[in-house]
Amino acid sequence: MTSTPTAPTSTDLTSTDAVATVPAATDGGRTVPEWLAGRPVPHLVTEVPGPRTREVVRRDRSVTSPSLPRAYPFAPRRGCGSVLEDVDGNLFLDFNAGIAVNSTGHAHPRVRRAVQEQAEELLHYSASDFFLPVYGETAQALARVAPMSGPVRVFLTNSGAEAVEGALKLVRHATGRSHVISFHGAFHGRTYGALSLTSSKAKYHTGFGPLVPDVHHVPFADPAKVAAGEPDEATFDALERLFRHDVDPRQVAAVFVEPIQGEGGYIVPGEGWLRRLRDLCDAAGILLVADEVQCGMGRTGRMWAVEHTGVEPDVLISAKGLASGLPLGAFLARAELMESWPAGTHGSTYGGSPLPCAAALATLAVIEEESLLDNAVERGEEVLAGLRELQRRHPDLVVDVRGVGLMIGLQLVSGAAAEALQQACFTRGLLVLEAGEDVVRMSPPLVVTAAEVRTALGVLAEALAEVAGTDAAGPA
16 A cells, blocks of 8 residues: 655645534535534644554554455545544545445435435345335336336346356357457456456456456547547447457347446546447347446446436446445336346346345436435535646646546646646645546546535645656656
8 A cells, every 4th residue: 555645734725715614503405414514624733644544554454355445544534425534533534435336425414314214224135036115116116217208127236247247148048159358458357257358457367367268458549539539449440350350240148347447547438439439239139238337326426327328228338336335236128128027137146135125216316306406506516617727737637638527537747746646636635536648537426515515625726736746756
């Protein structure tokens, strides 16, 4: 784990213009808990990491699997909205939302209440073997917002990786074809089928072969060409070569694609790229699977990122923000595809368990009733505008600013610069996360406020200035 410099004291931090104070009574109509009311955010009362956090890290490292990557030494205790308090009492502004998971913020009262009420009635009964009412209600709610015309069926899982595995089984079963295509930079999970589709880092594959066969990877959209407005033919040239030399397209079951690539670097394809991919699939009878584990559930200002393109997928995968932090995933498919496999072909003991389903129903209601899609658009525009101003200040450090809604990437000159910026933000009380080789991603809760956006931009300005004065910024 990378060591971090000593954080500014709380006095130093609160003296800057980058700090907002949480109202004493309510925040957007919601009651603010006592531990947060009236405090500035960020508010660092110890060095970062503090002594209790260091003890958590020490204990954790002695017993947990070293495969867990861990971005920086942060040990959260409790949260509210877009704010987290660590075990030392430090307040952080959360601009990664548990990797785009806490869509309605931390401890949203409606989600919390739904879970509490469900827990008083029924904790678990397997929907794989019995008719669990809340499972069917959740499937119906998801089908209602699916980005596909016509009837849709839904399967609920425990995670995004499980949903990818189920979708992989479904497309092979429904088409009778074995080959599938994914993209360089893609992240679909770490279980075997999902891992075989994943291509964001070579280390994810190292030591685990052989992987699931008949999986092919081609280049994703090129962010440099998108930024420059230049033609981007790499994907389609690679597909043409693949179909000519390696596999007949009539043997390909599906293409798995993130409409906006997540861990690969928050890459937004250029206009028409996904439509062209859809047309290519249609010409060969290939299914199109949209993996919206990270980019879905309102993160881009629409319920699903694919909706920005006018393209309808055959299968859609969701998780992360689906239940505001409780473990739930789903794959949705055109009804005729899902109806192609008989009883017992696929199941899950815990998938769609009552508590996550209750949280998902509350999450969907909050997104709609609190206009969080509109908020994602408005706050996202503010973040993008602020980051572009910072890019103008640091043209030798910031390569690109990109994103849609509250799915925003800041590309720097190197991986070292991205790591340095992530750490500089952390020690100032702002939680962001790296993505790709040289990108810092921002995916705050959809409830983030304009004041919190201004605060985050102020912290980022200070952090970028720090990185600009270090070796990580590259040659002067």
